[in-house]
Amino acid sequence: MSWLEDLFTTRTARDSELSAEIREHLEERVEELVADGMTRSAAAAQARREFGNVALVEEDSRQVWRWQWLETLAADFRYASRTLRQSSGFTAIVILTLALGIGATTAIFSVVNAVLIRSLPFPHPNELVDISERSTMFDFMNLGLSLPDIADVRTSAPALQYTSAYNFNTREFGGDGKPERVSALDVDANFFSVLQIKPLVGRFFTPKKWRVRRT
Amino acid sequence: MMTPPPRDLFPGALEMMILRTLKRSPLHGYALAQHIKRTSNDLLQIEEGSLYPALQRLLKAGLVKAAWGTSATNRRVRIYTLTPTGRTHLEKEMSAFETMLEGITRVLAPVKP
Numbered sequence: 001m002s003w004l005e006d007l008f009t010t011r012t013a014r015d016s017e018l019s020a021e022i023r024e025h026l027e028e029r030v031e032e033l034v035a036d037g038m039t040r041s042a043a044a045a046q047a048r049r050e051f052g053n054v055a056l057v058e059e060d061s062r063q064v065w066r067w068q069w070l071e072t073l074a075a076d077f078r079y080a081s082r083t084l085r086q087s088s089g090f091t092a093i094v095i096l097t098l099a100l101g102i103g104a105t106t107a108i109f110s111v112v113n114a115v116l117i118r119s120l121p122f123p124h125p126n127e128l129v130d131i132s133e134r135s136t137m138f139d140f141m142n143l144g145l146s147l148p149d150i151a152d153v154r155t156s157a158p159a160l161q162y163t164s165a166y167n168f169n170t171r172e173f174g175g176d177g178k179p180e181r182v183s184a185l186d187v188d189a190n191f192f193s194v195l196q197i198k199p200l201v202g203r204f205f206t207p208k209k210w211r212v213r214r215t
Numbered sequence: 216m217m218t219p220p221p222r223d224l225f226p227g228a229l230e231m232m233i234l235r236t237l238k239r240s241p242l243h244g245y246a247l248a249q250h251i252k253r254t255s256n257d258l259l260q261i262e263e264g265s266l267y268p269a270l271q272r273l274l275k276a277g278l279v280k281a282a283w284g285t286s287a288t289n290r291r292v293r294i295y296t297l298t299p300t301g302r303t304h305l306e307k308e309m310s311a312f313e314t315m316l317e318g319i320t321r322v323l324a325p326v327k328p
Contacts, residue, residue: 021293022267025245028290029263052262060268064275 018061026051123196129160164190224259229269230278231312234297234305237279243292244270270295278304 026047033043048054084091119125131153133143145153150165157163164187171184189207192198236242236250247270248263255261273279278301284294297305 017293018267018271021244022264024243024290024292025248025263028245028286028288028292031288050263052264054264057264057267061271064268064271 014065015058015062018058022051022054022058026054127161128194162190162193164188164194166191224261227308229261229265230273231305231308233266233269233273233295234278234301235309237295237297238302238305241294241296243284243286243294245292246286247295273301276304277301 026044029047029050030040030043033046034040038046051057084094120128122128131145132141133145133149134141135143144167145165147165150163154163166188167186169184169186170181172179173182174180189205192204232251232255233247236247236254242250244266245263248261248266251259251261251266252263270279270281273295274281278298279295280298281293281295284292286292286294
């Protein structure tokens with residue numbers, strides 16, 4: 001950001017130059033009055049009287065430059081947009097490149113944010129694994145597991161502290177009024193142990209109530 | 216915004232006098248103030264300080280340029296010099312001012328019976 005640095009350095013340089021200049025002016029007047037036989041304090045008072053309000057003079061002097069940088073900036077923008085309009089092909093490619101670049105970066109960040117940065121709201125989220133089946137015959141990803149398969153996983157994967165089966169579903173919620181369809185998850189009792197969550201009120205159901213109905 | 220102190224000069228008059236003074240020789244702020252005071256026989260009520268905003272305006276407009284140097288009394292001072300643009304500007308301003316002054320003088324002159 002060199003223009004920004006330029007802006008501040010030239011401004012501070014100009015301000016301190018001005019202050020130095022005014023100081024020199026007052027000193028020169030004091031010297032002259034002292035040479036004429038006046039006491040130093042009387043000379044200083046008279047020099048200031050003749051000069052006027054130092055702070056106001058400095059402020060007025062700075063005010064002269066105050067908006068110049070903004071005008072320069074506006075002129076730069078006008079020049080830039082004029083140049084861009086003249087070579088519209090180049091402009092289009094630049095805009096497209098920027099748009100794709102920004103879009104891709106945003107998309108990647110969204111994924112990284114969701115997957116890596118914002119972790120799951122459960123204890124030890126890095127220890128959670130999701131197991132699903134995949135068809136080798138058809139290109140089906142994330143197939144559900146059958147109940148016998150779940151039982152197999154449960155016995156053959158001792159590295160897992162808890163295992164739980166779940167299934168996305170919908171349920172109708174209906175009291176006295178109109179029933180409403182809500183998203184639901186069918187889970188077994190281990191589900192709460194896997195996620196290590198506790199109910200706010202009451203208790204969850206326990207493994208004893210979970211049974212595979214054989215037909 | 217604070218109101219500026221009452222001034223007996225019309226806008227641009229101080230700038231014109233500065234440019235005219237610098238046309239003779241480059242000077243620093245203090246010498247410039249003293250010269251204007253002396254030459255005007257102290258008739259003009261100018262605060263020395265008001266010179267500096269005027270000088271900044273002239274610098275900004277590119278009519279004068281400034282450089283640090285040493286004064287006759289061996290002081291570190293900022294010496295102002297008239298630029299070529301300043302020279303032409305001064306000529307234009309002076310002829311415009313003379314025309315204006317002549318007009319005003321004519322109107323103010325006592326009416327002959």
